Amino acid sequence: MTITDVMDKFRELYGSEGEIGSFFAPGRVNLIGEHTDYNGGHVFPCALTLGTFGAIRPRSDRKLRFYSLNFGKLGVLESSLDDLVPNKNNDWTNYLKGVMWTFEKRGYKIPGGCDIAIGGDIPAGSGLSSSASLEVLTGIMLRDTFGFTGITNQDLALIGQYSENNFNGMNCGIMDQFASAMGKKDNAIFLDTATLKFEYAPVHLTDAKIVITNSKVKHSLVGSAYNDRRNECEKALKKLQTVVNVKSLGELTADQFENCKDVIMDPVLLKRARHAVYENQRTVQAVSSLKANDIVRFGKLMNASHVSLRDDYEVSCPEIDILVDLAWNYPGVIGSRITGGGFGGCTVSIVKNDAIPGFIESIGKDYKDKTGNTAEFYVVEIGDGVHAL
Numbered sequence: 256m257t258i259t260d261v262m263d264k265f266r267e268l269y270g271s272e273g274e275i276g277s278f279f280a281p282g283r284v285n286l287i288g289e290h291t292d293y294n295g296g297h298v299f300p301c302a303l304t305l306g307t308f309g310a311i312r313p314r315s316d317r318k319l320r321f322y323s324l325n326f327g328k329l330g331v332l333e334s335s336l337d338d339l340v341p342n343k344n345n346d347w348t349n350y351l352k353g354v355m356w357t358f359e360k361r362g363y364k365i366p367g368g369c370d371i372a373i374g375g376d377i378p379a380g381s382g383l384s385s386s387a388s389l390e391v392l393t394g395i396m397l398r399d400t401f402g403f404t405g406i407t408n409q410d411l412a413l414i415g416q417y418s419e420n421n422f423n424g425m426n427c428g429i430m431d432q433f434a435s436a437m438g439k440k441d442n443a444i445f446l447d448t449a450t451l452k453f454e455y456a457p458v459h460l461t462d463a464k465i466v467i468t469n470s471k472v473k474h475s476l477v478g479s480a481y482n483d484r485r486n487e488c489e490k491a492l493k494k495l496q497t498v499v500n501v502k503s504l505g506e507l508t509a510d511q512f513e514n515c516k517d518v519i520m521d522p523v524l525l526k527r528a529r530h531a532v533y534e535n536q537r538t539v540q541a542v543s544s545l546k547a548n549d550i551v552r553f554g555k556l557m558n559a560s561h562v563s564l565r566d567d568y569e570v571s572c573p574e575i576d577i578l579v580d581l582a583w584n585y586p587g588v589i590g591s592r593i594t595g596g597g598f599g600g601c602t603v604s605i606v607k608n609d610a611i612p613g614f615i616e617s618i619g620k621d622y623k624d625k626t627g628n629t630a631e632f633y634v635v636e637i638g639d640g641v642h643a644l
């Protein structure tokens with residue numbers, strides 16, 4: 256998919272007169288720090304060069320017209336600025352309408368409708384944040400087309416998250432939208448989700464690359480199960496707060512947690528909280544390891560992250576565990592884990608350059624033999640955050 260594909264379709268559908276804006280917002284992969292972003296912990300994602308392209312032209316009436324090259328069968332979906340309410344029939348356009356609704360709620364009154372065409376190369380439901388990229392893309396399209404000054408890229412992330420939480424009913428944290436809005440080529444973002452303070456960390460893997468493996472198991476359960484995990488963490492925190500003065504699980508050190516964990520009582524809540532606390536510590540350690548060029552330690556922390564997500568947080572699935580096991584046993588793999596919200600989706604691995612072709616062939620074959628699924632592999636580059644083209 257390229258912006259040219261999207262622009263060509265735009266002109267075919269809506270005509271070529273007037274000025275047409277063009278934009279790109281990336282998807283993301285999280286290297287480590289999973290399910291920590293709604294627990295006041297740290298995350299370490301990076302923007303991909305995969306993402307969503309968008310073309311937009313304002314209208315003088317209040318009509319909205321949407322078209323996605325990924326959902327061509329649905330044709331042009333029409334709506335209006337007077338109908339910014341969530342509706343299942345609106346399908347993928349709920350993400351765009353949610354962002355429009357949030358703009359209006361924040362006092363940025365959208366002066367007129369628009370024609371929009373989009374197209375992306377992030378597989379939907381793969382855990383690489385196609386929805387966050389769509390939200391951040393919508394934010395920049397509205398900001399730049401209608402001249403809303405004073406909205407920063409970080410604001411676009413917050414607007415995207417707000418719309419996802421309050422319009423689309425998924426209580427996600429800030430990580431995905433932040434990575435899409437604030438990404439930087441060749442860098443991962445070390446973000447403290449409690450304060451939104453962040454630092455770019457160069458990812459110079461001289462003899463290795465980031466390889467994403469798509470299990471092709473769609474993480475469709477993610478909405479409800481994700482919200483359940485979030486509630487469980489909140490319950491565990493409430494119990495801990497009866498004995499220790501913290502605002503979030505991310506504030507606890509491992510020692511503090513071990514000293515007061517018994518107050519949680521419920522074994523499931525204990526596991527959830529343990530993951531949140533230790534995953535946050537692992538993320539901080541992983542970033543130090545990367546800075547010290549200790550990529551082997553970084554990989555071990557990725558592996559430990561997977562074990563914790565599988566056993567304590569219980570957001571993996573058999574197919575993903577098979578992919579990760581195969582990766583762990585493949586020579587030249589430095590680390591491998593599930594990435595994103597979970598219950599399917601993708602794994603992220605760091606693989607030595609000379610092992611990559613064999614990794615793809617061997618794991619692809621073994622995975623097919625064991626599950627019947629055909630995995631997809633992406634050897635990825637770290638790209639920039641959202642931008643006009």
Ligand code: GLA
Nearest residue numbers: 289290427428429430595596
């Ligand atoms: C999803 C959410 C993020 C984050 C991850 C898990 O991608 O959108 O906010 O919680 O899951 O780390």
